[in-house]
Amino acid sequence: MSMKTCILCGEPYEGHGHNTAPLHNYKNERCCDECNYTQVVPARIELFFNQSK
Ligand SMILES: [Zn+2]
Known part of the structure; x- marks a missing residue:
């Protein structure tokens, strides 16, 4: 298993x-499970609610 570094x-x-x-839009920048759930998912939810206003 190769180890990678979380961008966040x-x-x-x-x-x-x-x-x-939407935190980063660079294709090669990826984050770990924890950052996905604590930062990326909340950012997506916030974006979704902002768009629906
Ligand atoms: Zn991380």
Whole structure:
């Protein structure tokens, strides 16, 4: 299993990682599970509610 570095917290993680959009839109920048759930998902939810206003 190759280790990669999370773009958001800088910690190494295993696996495929997660797309960081809308926080980052660079294709090769991916984040760990924890940052996905604590930062990326809330940002998506916020974006969704902002668009629906
Ligand atoms: Zn992370």
